[in-house]
Amino acid sequence: MPAPEADRTAPSGPATADRVRLVLRSLGPLCDPDGFVPFDRFMEVALYAEGLGYYAGDRSPTGPGGDFYTAPQVHPLFGATLGDRARAVHRALGERRPLRLVELGPGDGSLAAGLFAAFREAGGAPDGTEYLLIERAPSLGRATLERLGEAADSAGVRVRLGTSVGGDGPFEGIVIANELLDAQPCRRLRWTGREWTELGVEIDGAHLRPAERPLTSPVPPPALPSGPEPGTIVELSPVAEAIVREIADHLVGGVAIVVDYGAEEEEIVRGHPRGTLAAVRGHRPVDDPLEAPGATDLSAFVNFSRVRSAARRAGLVELAYSSQAEALGRWGFPARFEAAVRRTRSSEEEVRLRLAAKNLLFGFEGFRALELAARASAPALRGLT
Numbered sequence: 001m002p003a004p005e006a007d008r009t010a011p012s013g014p015a016t017a018d019r020v021r022l023v024l025r026s027l028g029p030l031c032d033p034d035g036f037v038p039f040d041r042f043m044e045v046a047l048y049a050e051g052l053g054y055y056a057g058d059r060s061p062t063g064p065g066g067d068f069y070t071a072p073q074v075h076p077l078f079g080a081t082l083g084d085r086a087r088a089v090h091r092a093l094g095e096r097r098p099l100r101l102v103e104l105g106p107g108d109g110s111l112a113a114g115l116f117a118a119f120r121e122a123g124g125a126p127d128g129t130e131y132l133l134i135e136r137a138p139s140l141g142r143a144t145l146e147r148l149g150e151a152a153d154s155a156g157v158r159v160r161l162g163t164s165v166g167g168d169g170p171f172e173g174i175v176i177a178n179e180l181l182d183a184q185p186c187r188r189l190r191w192t193g194r195e196w197t198e199l200g201v202e203i204d205g206a207h208l209r210p211a212e213r214p215l216t217s218p219v220p221p222p223a224l225p226s227g228p229e230p231g232t233i234v235e236l237s238p239v240a241e242a243i244v245r246e247i248a249d250h251l252v253g254g255v256a257i258v259v260d261y262g263a264e265e266e267e268i269v270r271g272h273p274r275g276t277l278a279a280v281r282g283h284r285p286v287d288d289p290l291e292a293p294g295a296t297d298l299s300a301f302v303n304f305s306r307v308r309s310a311a312r313r314a315g316l317v318e319l320a321y322s323s324q325a326e327a328l329g330r331w332g333f334p335a336r337f338e339a340a341v342r343r344t345r346s347s348e349e350e351v352r353l354r355l356a357a358k359n360l361l362f363g364f365e366g367f368r369a370l371e372l373a374a375r376a377s378a379p380a381l382r383g384l385t
């Protein structure tokens with residue numbers, strides 16, 4: 001979710017017209033005979049296609065010089081607080097195994113950096129602590145691993161890149177995903193008053209333009225809302241739901257912590273009947289999401305009704321679902337913040353810290369935290385919330 005910041009210059013990489021040409025070439029094979037591409041396939045290419053996608057470079061497009069800020073980039077206290085939560089979960093599970101943290105979509109590694117710094121300040125991580133970075137953009141993953149090496153060493157953490165959440169087989173640990181699900185390709189469906197239709201993109205010569213067709217595939221349960229106002233658009237991400245199922249398939253003990261912007265489907269439909277797709281470039285909203293694919297961030301509210309339902313169906317147990325601010329409160333943010341205030345050396349430093357804390361608690365309005373336990377760990381972890 002974009003947090004306003006300084007303006008940015010023109011998008012880097014190929015110029016807009018070249019990008020559109022590259023997208024057209026990538027989408028070509030995905031088109032049906034009349035040139036229609038469902039929105040999720042377009043978004044997949046625009047965000048992740050090699051050599052073109054918004055996230056496919058070796059530099060994170062978030063943070064300073066990027067298009068928007070995420071919570072870990074606002075202040076290391078965010079990562080530190082997640083580290084506290086991970087330690088609390090590990091203790092509650094009896095510290096039977098070394099602490100294993102798996103971060104999905106680490107981007108520039110800000111969350112891990114905050115967490116490592118907190119471990120170092122506390123005298124080092126528990127023996128054998130391992131931190132696995134699962135980053136879809138390979139060159140960004142490598143750059144992040146390199147950047148984090150020293151901080152991990154000084155915290156006593158072994159950090160490495162992984163290929164997928166289940167790449168090493170079943171495990172007990174803590175999975176963290178901050179702003180991962182909103183960046184997954186989403187289907188956009190519109191209620192005409194009689195039926196649901198699929199929104200997408202049509203290739204018209206050298207141009208892309210919005211298009212609408214009958215549903216290209218059935219929508220798996222849960223059912224879409226019944227009888228909304230004609231024109232209502234609902235977004236859902238089969239990929240986001242599959243990520244949750246993949247976590248459930250491999251997490252035999254511990255928790256998954258998902259922090260993202262979004263809401264329950266009913267709330268989204270009521271508040272955003274025309275959908276929630278957001279296109280952002282240079283810290284500014286962009287009117288046309290098709291304008292500069294690959295140079296524009298595309299994201300949509302996480303449909304938490306569907307994500308929570310996917311988690312339940314896959315066997316995960318919901319420990320908590322709350323606003324980001326409430327979750328930070330539960331995970332020990334106030335104590336971390338007070339300690340950080342005591343360590344400030346000037347009033348300017350203190351003001352900066354207070355502003356960052358205010359931003360983390362109140363600037364990320366609409367952000368939710370979902371904690372999902374592996375079934376076997378749920379009894380031991382319930383007391384934590």
Ligand SMILES: C[S@@+](CC[C@H](N)C(=O)[O-])C[C@H]1O[C@@H](n2cnc3c(N)ncnc32)[C@H](O)[C@@H]1O
Pocket residue numbers: 055062070071072073104105106107108110111134135136137140177178179180183184243
């Ligand atoms: C919005 S950024 C968030 C980065 C970071 N979590 C943060 O909060 O600053 C989303 C990141 O998730 C990565 N990503 C997207 N889908 C992924 C997947 N299926 N597995 C791993 N990483 C993924 C993207 O490449 C990008 O780095």
